[in-house]
Amino acid sequence: MKNLSKKLTAALLAIPFVGLAQVIPSPNVPLTGVRSLDDISRILVTLVNWVTGLFFVAAILFLFYAAYLYLGAAGDPEKLKQAKDQLIYSVIAITVALLAGSVRFIVENILR
Numbered sequence: 001m002k003n004l005s006k007k008l009t010a011a012l013l014a015i016p017f018v019g020l021a022q023v024i025p026s027p028n029v030p031l032t033g034v035r036s037l038d039d040i041s042r043i044l045v046t047l048v049n050w051v052t053g054l055f056f057v058a059a060i061l062f063l064f065y066a067a068y069l070y071l072g073a074a075g076d077p078e079k080l081k082q083a084k085d086q087l088i089y090s091v092i093a094i095t096v097a098l099l100a101g102s103v104r105f106i107v108e109n110i111l112r
Contacts, residue, residue: 059093
C-alpha cells in the first residue's frame with residue numbers, strides 16, 4: 001500500500017509536466033517577449049505606473065493611520081505630536097507619489 005501511494009503521488013505530480021511538455025506555436029497567438037527597445041520602454045512604463053500606484057495607495061493608508069493616531073490620542077501631547085508627524089510624513093509621501101507619476105512626462109517633454 002505504501003508503494004502504491006508513492007507511485008500515485010509521483011504520477012499526480014508529473015501530470016503538469018506531461019501537459020506542458022510540448023508547446024506548439026500557433027500562427028494566431030502573438031509571440032511575447034522583448035523584441036525591440038519599444039518593448040523595453042513599454043515594460044518600464046507599465047512597471048513605473050504600477051509602482052506609482054502602489055506607492056500612492058500606501059501613502060493614502062498612512063494618511064488614514066495618521067487620522068487614527070490623532071483620534072486615539074485623547075489629548076495626550078506625546079501622541080498628538082506622533083500623529084502630527086505621521087500626518088506630515090503622509091502628505092510628503094502623497095506629494096512624492098504625485099511627482100513620481102509625472103516625472104516620466106517631464107523627462108519626455110525635455111528630451112523632445
